[in-house]
Amino acid sequence: xxxxxxxxxDDCFVPGRxxxxxxxxxxxxxxxxxxxxxLLRSELADNAPRIDVLFKPVEAVRTGMVYDGLVIRCATxxxxxxxxxxxxxxxxxxxxxxxETSDGRADYVVSAAVGWAYDDxxxxxxxxxxxxxxxxxxxxxxxxxxxx
Numbered sequence: 001x002x003x004x005x006x007x008x009x010d011d012c013f014v015p016g017r018x019x020x021x022x023x024x025x026x027x028x029x030x031x032x033x034x035x036x037x038x039l040l041r042s043e044l045a046d047n048a049p050r051i052d053v054l055f056k057p058v059e060a061v062r063t064g065m066v067y068d069g070l071v072i073r074c075a076t077x078x079x080x081x082x083x084x085x086x087x088x089x090x091x092x093x094x095x096x097x098x099x100e101t102s103d104g105r106a107d108y109v110v111s112a113a114v115g116w117a118y119d120d121x122x123x124x125x126x127x128x129x130x131x132x133x134x135x136x137x138x139x140x141x142x143x144x145x146x147x148x
Contacts, residue, residue: 006115006129013074013095020072020116022051023102028065029127031058037130038109040067041123049118054129055097060087060110069102072114083108 007019022042029041029052036057042050053072055061060083075083075096084090093112100106117128 003118004116006113008113008115015074015080016076018071018073019097019114020053020070023069024048024051026051026053026067026070028063031061035130036111038063038111039127039130040070041127044123050121050123050125051116051118052127052129053114053116054127055109055111055114056130057093057113058109058111059089059092061108063099063107063109064101064105067099067101071100073098073100075108079108083110 005020007013012019024042024045026040026042028038030037030039032038036059038055038058038061040053042048042052044050053070075098079098080094080096083096084094087110089110093110095110095112095114097109097111097114098106099108115129119128
C-alpha cells in the first residue's frame with residue numbers, strides 16, 4: 001500500500017479493488033459543502049504518522065463520524081448501481097468508494113477522486129491534501145481577559 005496517493009484516473013477504480021487499509025482510528029475531520037470535500041483524519045498515535053484521507057469532489061455521502069479501522073475499496077458493480085440509483089448521482093463521476101470497518105459497517109462516498117497522505121504534523125495542522133480553515137482554537141480567538 002502506498003504511503004501517499006492521489007487516485008483520479010479510471011484505471012485506478014476497478015470494481016471491488018481495495019484502495020486503502022489502516023487499523024488506526026479515523027474521524028470525519030472536515031466536510032465542506034462549498035468545496036465538495038470530505039477529510040477523514042487518523043487519531044495521533046505514539047511513533048505513528050498522522051494520516052489524512054480526502055475525497056473530492058463529493059457528490060453523495062453516507063458516513064459515520066468515527067471509524068475504528070478503515071478499509072476503502074471500490075464498490076462492486078452491484079453496489080455501485082444501487083448506490084447511484086439511491087442517491088440520484090447517475091451521470092456524474094460514478095466512482096463509489098465503500099468505507100468498511102472491522103465491525104462490518106459499510107458506508108460510502110461518491111466522488112471523482114480519493115487520496116491520502118502520511119505526515120508528522122500536529123492533529124490540528126492543515127492537511128497537505130486540501131485547504132480548510134484552521135480549527136477554531138480558543139487560545140487564539142478569545143481576548144486575554146477571557147482566558148484568566
